[in-house]
Amino acid sequence: MDRHAADLNWLTFLLVGDRERSIEILAETMDAGDDANPFLARQRVGWSRRVAIAGAMASIRQDLAESARALESSGAEQRAVPGRGWSLDPNTTRLELERALLRIDVFPRAAVLFLTFERMAIAEAAALLDAPHDLVRKAHAIGLRELTANLAEMQGWRLNKSRLFVSPSPVEAA
Numbered sequence: 494m495d496r497h498a499a500d501l502n503w504l505t506f507l508l509v510g511d512r513e514r515s516i517e518i519l520a521e522t523m524d525a526g527d528d529a530n531p532f533l534a535r536q537r538v539g540w541s542r543r544v545a546i547a548g549a550m551a552s553i554r555q556d557l558a559e560s561a562r563a564l565e566s567s568g569a570e571q572r573a574v575p576g577r578g579w580s581l582d583p584n585t586t587r588l589e590l591e592r593a594l595l596r597i598d599v600f601p602r603a604a605v606l607f608l609t610f611e612r613m614a615i616a617e618a619a620a621l622l623d624a625p626h627d628l629v630r631k632a633h634a635i636g637l638r639e640l641t642a643n644l645a646e647m648q649g650w651r652l653n654k655s656r657l658f659v660s661p662s663p664v665e666a667a
Contacts, residue, residue, distance in 0.1 A: 501545050507594055507606055508549040518548040550621055553599060560600035561624050564632055574638055575645045582648050593643035600624075601636030608633045 498519065506515035522545040550557070594602055600622065607618035608629070619629045 497541075501542055503591075504542075504606065504611070505545050505549045507591065508546070508603055509553050510595055510599065514552060515549070518545055518552065522548060546621065550603075554623075556599045557603065557622060560598050561622070561628060561632070563598070564600055564635070565628060571635070572638055572642050574641045575650045579645055579650060581644055585644065585648075589644070589647055593640055593647060596643050597636050597639045601632040601639060604629050604632035605636035605640060609637065 501522070502515055502519045505518045506512055509515050509518070522541050594605070597605065603622060604618060607613045607621060608615065613621075615626050615629060619626050622629055622632075624632075
């Protein structure tokens, strides 16, 4: 499997949360074309990426809708994260990142994958998620917070048991 296919498989796996389903999506997406023409090869890579993401999104559409509804109705409480002094261990593995991402609910996870990892514009991510921009921004913020907390916990950071959640500061709430 070439680098493009491996990266695409990982992205679809992280979106759907199921390795077998991601392989099926990838198999339906990839086409064996002639890479002799660099322009056509780049076009095919871009096209297969868009088709794979669309396939992944279609396969989790109901889960995304349920997750988005839960997010819309959720209050302002947020999961605690380590302070500014904490930093990600430079030896963090891809598997650890994968585990931390898969612990995030599907809608915020997709927002993080699209906006942070894929560097999509908010409008493109909102279209893929079939959600308003504000909800995608909220999901992204929650997802990043969850990712940070998950990675920190995997590295031994522990929350003070007396406070499971912290309220956002007035600046964060705005």
